[in-house]
Amino acid sequence: MLDADLERLGDQIDRLVTVEMRPAHGSVPAGLVVPLYQVCRAANGRPLSTAAAEALVNSVTDRPLLIVTGAGAPPALPAGETDGPPGAVTLALAAQRGLRARPQLITEEAHAPAVRECLKIATDGDIPLQIFPYGDPATAGLAAERILDRHTPGAVVFVERDGANAEGRYHGVRGNCRAPLDVARADLLAAAARRRGITTIGIGDGGNEVGFGGVREQVRTLFPRRADCTEGCPSGRITTVETDVCVSAGVSNWGAYGVTAALAAMIKDLDLIPAPAQEHALVEACLRGGARDGATDDHAISVDGIPSEGHSAIVTLLRTIAAFTSGQPVK
């Protein structure tokens, strides 16, 4: 694919996955999806979906890949949310089938049932799931190093995964400060990977997730009251955790589907992009695992307040965009 085609494809995908649709009083304050994207786009200098897909092609072809996901904490979201695992599993499958990567999912115990259910329906059971332990920063840092030692991944990707702020605390996008023991410090994998020169990609939608650390100051200025923490953390809710590429989308799953669509077009295998029924099944799997909608806290087949039809529509349009760009028939 020519550079110009790749650039255009990325712009098309990025535009679609940053169309804002959010219930009032849901998650991110209204009107932030596009500005958050623009900050990340400016920092990257290139369309984010194709930048991430290209980074994956270059780093995990025939190699191990770690994908970290799972957001939400008690009391509202004790078993995580429907945003994250569907995108993470979709991307894992795409890398496995399209790049012969050897993906491994990582999450914490509370979110494991949802991720496990997604893996069950989407794979033949051949993508392993590893649990990142809860605990203090020192223990978690050691766990992160050990994981990297054992797997020597080509890349670590984070999909809707909390990143600590400057005080080492974790937050929901609404500024709610999470109890330290409620969140496993899997975000430490990002800094550890970067120290080793391993490619890192963060996919998020609110500024509190791993990846936004590189544009933290710009992101803070976008939020009302500069993205305060509801319990008074001086640095606020935006994470300091950086990645090489930060993909900002309207819904984190969409960001992951967008990267998948870019990869699918680049290697001309559109079947990597989930069909609407597959996407729907992944969200259902999250529910079976106890996850809830992260915007409404409901145990409903919806993501960030958006009903299933909306997500079906997004993957349908991604398939159309990818097909046109790669010259394949639209299916």
Added chain:
Amino acid sequence: MLDADLERLGDQIDRLVTVEMRPAHGSVPAGLVVPLYQVCRAANGRPLSTAAAEALVNSVTDRPLLIVTGAGAPPALPAGETDGPPGAVTLALAAQRGLRARPQLITEEAHAPAVRECLKIATDGDIPLQIFPYGDPATAGLAAERILDRHTPGAVVFVERDGANAEGRYHGVRGNCRAPLDVARADLLAAAARRRGITTIGIGDGGNEVGFGGVREQVRTLFPRRADCTEGCPSGRITTVETDVCVSAGVSNWGAYGVTAALAAMIKDLDLIPAPAQEHALVEACLRGGARDGATDDHAISVDGIPSEGHSAIVTLLRTIAAFTSGQPVK
């Protein structure tokens, strides 16, 4: 609805309907959808979908409304194309039901069967269709004045309707110069309406349609070779015909659906936005009337090369956006 909400709604809708997806060598050269939009957006200073919807609320509530549509000419598109009539009829119905406007469709003889079939399935037969005659500029100018005399409309809306260039010639978006007798000069309604202070709205996707005249020079610079006419018209293919609001979208139907969604959210009646099955039925109706896909010239249930699923996805997402903004349940 507060001004800020209206602005945000318009930005969300505009972003969705300007996601580019086009078959290679289809219609508009690749990469132009967003720049065309940006030119029109900058000229308007406001989101285009809400600007157009607001203009309709202000001008046609309880009043007559003329909607002109029909594009495509022999030899490729002898009975018009699937882009235009579905959007025009959707908007007519929305204005009728939502604003108690008295809409009237206008097209030329060649495109009448497609428009008639759309009206048949979408209405109870109570929206009339009027035929704009073929002929020279003087005769057409008189016809335009007579139509305005008779109907005294509050607004005239053009959906994917050819506008003449500086030499008075009509073009496809690919620069193909249409034989003068193949196109009825219904675009003269725009200037005639403007002279009378009647609100005019143009909805298009290529720069050759009524509405883009106000940004003609900026649009020309976006095209390769400054939007030449394939037969050498000195002024090229971009129209000189202006409207008060010019809505530029990836597909003209989408532009009309977007204006409809904005109107639906403003008056809190989401049923004005077509459901996927209704949208599909409108495109089928065009085919029964002999219309073809304008990008592929195929007699297929597709619009601008995009299969039906893509259009279903767009109206689904418009319904979601409109529901969230207007605080209605998403259906």
